[in-house]
Amino acid sequence: MASESGNFLQYHELGIIEILIAVSFFTFLSLGEYISSKIIRANIIGSIVVGIIYGVPLANILPSAWQETFLALGYIGLILIIFEGGLTARLDLLRANFLLSLCGATTGVILPISFSYLLLYLGFGYGAVETFIIGAALSATSLGTTFAVISGASKEVDLSQTRVGAVLVSAAVIDDVTGLVMLSVIHDLGSLSGGGSANLGWLIGRPVLASALMAILTPVLSKWVFAPFFRRYIERRFAKYDHFSNIILMTLVLSAFVSIAAYAGTSVLFGAFLAGSFLTYLPSKHPEGPFVVLSREQGEKEKSKSPTFVHTFECYLLDALQYVLGPLFFASIGFAIPFLDLWTGDAIWRGVVYTLVMLVGKLLVGTWVLAWQFFSTPKDDEKQLITSNSRSGEKNSDSRMSGSLEPALLLGFAMVARGEIGLLIVQIGYNDTSYVSEAGFLTAIWAILLNTIIGPVVVGLLVKYFGKRISKGAWGLVENNQ
Structure with a gap:
């Protein structure tokens, strides 16, 4: 409550009910993550349920007001999750597998939209634009x-250091950018449906052009401008201040990049x-070099060395992200799901059928691993594996494919x-345009919710039972030869 003068917020204590609500919410967030991690190997599901x-x-x-605040904090958590992904990503693996990732991402965009037209437009009788919006989500x-x-899989195997993990990261990033491009188009469909006017060419071209320029200019400027400058004039000085100088630079760089993107x-x-x-490439x-250390302790103790940005x-940041901001992000996904409206006969059967179709649409992305493995030229270590397997009576083609099914x-x-991006797209289509009906909205929510549950659960089980083999x-x- 603001004061009468209006120039400050009046401080007041929380009531006992509010205190107990807050305590129970964060307690159940942690408990839900723990239980879902132990039972189904996917800790995010517990947060969504809570x-x-x-x-x-x-x-x-x-x-x-709390839900809105937690949603904002959760989105900061999402940004930090992805920022950490960029920090730990293997740039050499991303470059080496970019073409494969592009093929996978393209498949992961085209098939869900195509299957949506086959099921929703031809089967359920939804409108063409409505089908596009739902398929885009x-x-x-x-x-x-x-x-x-x-x-979450790092306890069994560090997927960020694997070839299949690099393909996954690249494909997911490309999918996300593509989804945001379609989100811009869908957002403008609201003004078109309301009688407004828009330059669709620029609407579609702007995010595509911006994404392409950022993707191209970032590594180019990093290699030829920022990295040489940093290595010559800055990194030796950074070693004097350890974490302090690092966190300042990390904050500035993250703020700059998200601002430029926005x-x-x-x-x-x-x-x-x-x-x-970008930060990974600088040192x-x-x-x-000051940032080349065997451990965090070495960077903290030796004067000439510095801890890495990781x-x-x-x-x-990791503790705050792991125990507060990350769980709040996945809880905020739960805030956005119209749970009670989902439980009607038509909504359930259409949602389940569409869920299965959309699951197949993304699952087929994995076939690129099989195709790549089959048509690629085996390296020396793979040749040795083929030779040893052929001695045991197996065909060469079979032995080459034997280790590809689990990664696929x-x-x-x-x-x-689908998670946050899918929910955002379909909610904008439903709330800001006249094209998406309530039936279509609920069908999409079912598919987004179930796919967001099924995917991590199966991945957790695959890593548990086949992680070492993969x-x-x-x-x-x-x-790492970077």
Whole structure:
């Protein structure tokens, strides 16, 4: 409550009911993550369930102002999740597998939209524009869920250091950018349906152009301008201040990239990923470089050495992200799900059927791993594996494909989760345009919700039972030669 003079906010204590609500909410967030992690190997599901219960969709226990605040904090958590993904991403693996990632991302966008027209337009009788909006929502892959899955799997195998993990990250980022481009188009469809006018060419071209320029200019300027300047004039000085200088630079770079992305018309999430990748490339990779350390302790203790940016992230931000901001993000997804409206006969059967179709649409992305493995020229270590297998009576083609099925399934199911981007697209289509009906909206929500649950659950099980096999195969861990 503001004071009568209006120039400050009056401080007051929380009532006991508010205190107990806040305590129980964060307690159940942690408990839900723990239980879902132990039972179904996907800790994000617990947070989503708690968000549904405590938010507007079900019991509406949290005050509206709190839900809006938690949604904002959760989005900061999403940005940090993706920023961490950029910091830990293997740039050499991203470059080496870019073409494969592009093929996978293209498949992951085209198939859901195509299947949507086959089922929703021809089968359920939805409108053509309505089908496009729903298909666009289901073509996007949740970046936040993708990086959360990668992080959650690190106990068994560090997916960020694997070839299949690099393909997954690149494909998810491309899917996300594509989804945000379609989001811009859908947002403007609202003004068109209301009688407004818009330059559709510029509307579509702006985010595409902005994304392409950021993707091209960031590595070019990093290599030829910022990295040489940083290595010559700055990194030695940074070693004197350890984490302090690192966190200041990280804050400035992240703020700059998300601001550029927002004002240029592309996704701030794409900007966050590029910010992390940019910082990873800056320091010298020479053994005598200040940022080349064996451990965080070495960077903190030796005067001539500095902790890496990943070390600083772990020191300053990881706990807050892991225990507060990350769970709030996935809880905010629960806030946005119209849970009670989902339970009608038509909504359930149409939603389940569409869920299965959309699951297949993303799962088929994994077939690119099989195709790539089959048509690629085997390297020396793979030739040795083929030779040893052929001695045991197996055909060469079979032995070459023997280690590809699990990575293919891992890639496909990791792309299944739609999450925040899908919800954003379909809600804008439903709330800001006249094209999406309530039936279509509920069908899309069912598919987004179930796919966001199924994908991480299956990935967790695949990593649990086949993680070591994947890490030792052709699509597994790759030595870092950056």
